Amino acid sequence: MKQIKCIGILTSGGDASGMNAAIRAVTRSAIFNGYTVKGIYRGYEGLIRNEIKEFTTQDVSSIIQRGGTILKTARSKDFMTPEGRKVAYDNMVAAGIDALIVIGGNGSLTGALTFAQEFNVPCIGLPGTIDNDLYGTDSTIGYDTALNTIVECVDKIRDTATSHDRIFFVEVMGRDAGFLAQNSAIASGAEAAIIPEDQTDVDQLEQFIGRGFRKSKNSSIVIVSESPKDGGAMHYAERVKKEYPQYDVRVTILGHLQRGGSPSAYDRILASRLGVGAIEALKEDQRNVMIGIRNDKVVYVPFSEAIKKDKPLDKSLIQVLDELSI
Numbered sequence: 001m002k003q004i005k006c007i008g009i010l011t012s013g014g015d016a017s018g019m020n021a022a023i024r025a026v027t028r029s030a031i032f033n034g035y036t037v038k039g040i041y042r043g044y045e046g047l048i049r050n051e052i053k054e055f056t057t058q059d060v061s062s063i064i065q066r067g068g069t070i071l072k073t074a075r076s077k078d079f080m081t082p083e084g085r086k087v088a089y090d091n092m093v094a095a096g097i098d099a100l101i102v103i104g105g106n107g108s109l110t111g112a113l114t115f116a117q118e119f120n121v122p123c124i125g126l127p128g129t130i131d132n133d134l135y136g137t138d139s140t141i142g143y144d145t146a147l148n149t150i151v152e153c154v155d156k157i158r159d160t161a162t163s164h165d166r167i168f169f170v171e172v173m174g175r176d177a178g179f180l181a182q183n184s185a186i187a188s189g190a191e192a193a194i195i196p197e198d199q200t201d202v203d204q205l206e207q208f209i210g211r212g213f214r215k216s217k218n219s220s221i222v223i224v225s226e227s228p229k230d231g232g233a234m235h236y237a238e239r240v241k242k243e244y245p246q247y248d249v250r251v252t253i254l255g256h257l258q259r260g261g262s263p264s265a266y267d268r269i270l271a272s273r274l275g276v277g278a279i280e281a282l283k284e285d286q287r288n289v290m291i292g293i294r295n296d297k298v299v300y301v302p303f304s305e306a307i308k309k310d311k312p313l314d315k316s317l318i319q320v321l322d323e324l325s326i
């Protein structure tokens with residue numbers, strides 16, 4: 001196995017708060033352990049376009065508290081092609097990079113696995129996505145901050161909902177995963193959450209109307225996961241307008257404000273531990289693994305497991321919300 005001297009680092013997919021803390025941790029831990037670090041801009045796109053710069057410890061000063069990613073990020077179509085990945089590999093070799101650390105979500109780690117297999121490049125992944133949809137880690141970098149942002153917003157929407165006796169359908173991100181929706185609903189005291197993981201024969205809207213709204217409450221907040229399986233908040237609001245015209249309904253789609261902002265302490269610590277874990281993993285000759293934290297312990301999760309298995313949502317969370325929203 002070729003000795004690793006120089007480590008390339010990139011962020012890919014949607015930005016997530018805490019990515020900067022992860023860049024800082026990887027850079028500093030790598031330099032501490034005698035490696036050279038090269039920052040690759042705009043994810044895989046920057047590797048293809050050769051946007052690479054050597055990083056010193058100063059390059060990552062004063063970034064732990066900043067949202068977004070100083071390395072910038074992208075969704076690269078070219079990296080999905082063998083030709084694009086070959087250009088990326090050639091640039092990586094020309095820059096003297098021996099191993100790659102990829103901070104991103106399930107798509108980014110899928111790309112890393114393919115790249116590693118095609119060119120025998122040592123790759124380590126860090127879970128960086130607000131969706132929390134990577135298997136093998138309790139939380140992904142950015143998820144906690146996004147969750148707190150949603151809760152802050154819903155608290156404000158609640159004031160209007162109560163004052164006007166309205167039903168609000170609040171749509172949150174998460175792609176195909178309902179972690180943000182279910183847990184923000186619990187944390188904000190919402191009346192219901194509509195999530196893809198709870199797809200049964202039972203109509204989730206009927207259930208909510210019958211159970212909560214008609215009984216004792218004049219206003220309600222329903223958090224709806226953006227998942228296309230459910231049709232989103234607009235779909236449910238339209239249905240209520242048609243089927244229950246007596247209710248005053250509004251929709252709020254929180255959108256990209258969920259992705260930005262200063263990372264929570266939790267995300268900063270998570271990113272710092274995972275960054276140091278990534279360098280430890282390389283020192284231990286680990287390859288093609290995502291660094292995760294499970295039960296407060298750093299773990300190595302093979303890429304194939306992290307991306308292929310659907311991360312299960314603990315069904316007891318559904319019961320918690322049901323019981324507490326009466």
Ligand SMILES: Nc1ncnc2c1ncn2[C@@H]1O[C@H](COP(=O)(O)OP(=O)(O)OP(=O)(O)O)[C@@H](O)[C@H]1O
Nearest residue numbers: 013014075076079080104105106107108110111129
């Ligand atoms: N099958 C694949 N083969 C090669 N590269 C891929 C593959 N899937 C994804 N990628 C690369 O990873 C990039 C990011 O993937 P994606 O857009 O799915 O975001 P992500 O990493 O899942 O993050 P998030 O879901 O938080 O936005 C893609 O734009 C592409 O460049």
Ligand SMILES: O=P(O)(O)OC[C@H]1O[C@](O)(CO)[C@@H](O)[C@@H]1O
Nearest residue numbers: 014105129130131173174175259
């Ligand atoms: O910023 P974009 O490219 O519109 O992507 C939005 C998607 O990215 C995420 O924020 C992160 O995967 C999803 O929750 C959302 O569906």
Ligand SMILES: [Mg+2]
Nearest residue numbers: 105106107129
């Ligand atoms: Mg993803």
